[in-house]
Amino acid sequence: AQSVTQPDIHITVSEGASLELRCNYSYGATPYLFWYVQSPGQGLQLLLKYFSGDTLVQGIKGFEAEFKRSQSSFNLRKPSVHWSDAAEYFCAVGHLQGAQKLVFGQGTRLTINP
Amino acid sequence: DAGVIQSPRHEVTEMGQEVTLRCKPISGHDYLFWYRQTMMRGLELLIYFNNNVPIDDSGMPEDRFSAKMPNASFSTLKIQPSEPRDSAVYFCASSSLGLAETGSDTQYFGPGTRLTVL
Numbered sequence: 001a002q003s004v005t006q007p008d009i010h011i012t013v014s015e016g017a018s019l020e021l022r023c024n025y026s027y028g029a030t031p032y033l034f035w036y037v038q039s040p041g042q043g044l045q046l047l048l049k050y051f052s053g054d055t056l057v058q059g060i061k062g063f064e065a066e067f068k069r070s071q072s073s074f075n076l077r078k079p080s081v082h083w084s085d086a087a088e089y090f091c092a093v094g095h096l097q098g099a100q101k102l103v104f105g106q107g108t109r110l111t112i113n114p
Numbered sequence: 115d116a117g118v119i120q121s122p123r124h125e126v127t128e129m130g131q132e133v134t135l136r137c138k139p140i141s142g143h144d145y146l147f148w149y150r151q152t153m154m155r156g157l158e159l160l161i162y163f164n165n166n167v168p169i170d171d172s173g174m175p176e177d178r179f180s181a182k183m184p185n186a187s188f189s190t191l192k193i194q195p196s197e198p199r200d201s202a203v204y205f206c207a208s209s210s211l212g213l214a215e216t217g218s219d220t221q222y223f224g225p226g227t228r229l230t231v232l
Contacts, residue, residue, distance in 0.1 A: 036223075043205060043225045044205070045223070046221075046222075049220070090157065101159060101170065102159065102221065104156060106156045
């Protein structure tokens, strides 16, 4: 069965600092991986996704993620965070062809210190 | 496009009452998903539809939960009778059948309905 682990429940970084959010997955085939962001009181917005090809994917808002098959990881990064990046971040895994069923991690809450 | 629309945004009800949550997917999307988000269990897929037909309802917690999609532009999630442990945020999402390369199968989420059962 598919599963996603986000080891960090809560992370605090200073504005302007770099960020890395961890995501590990378990999936028997080639995974289809996503990062979503949820601002308070809002729905989930897709940041980026990986399905094949270049293992470094670029997303919106200056985020990127790297797929590492050997480590079963898909970590999210940003070189310099802004106060507006404070939110909850979810990693998810789905089937390669058609993401009909997504399995989400528990989420990582990001707090930004001024 | 207005995106996925959910109503109401907030619902407070008493235990035992019937609750109906509503969702309007993005026009042209043929997949619709209902999720539940709680602190304890995170985001869980409850059920999804393809072309208005329920495909997988294995995530529906109990018989008290039911979902319908009478047409391509409307779906409901009903809880009858409601219980305090049903308190959660319920999200609806929609997507279209397509190849990953085109991005057309990305799930787009609505703003959610925050349900509180007293």
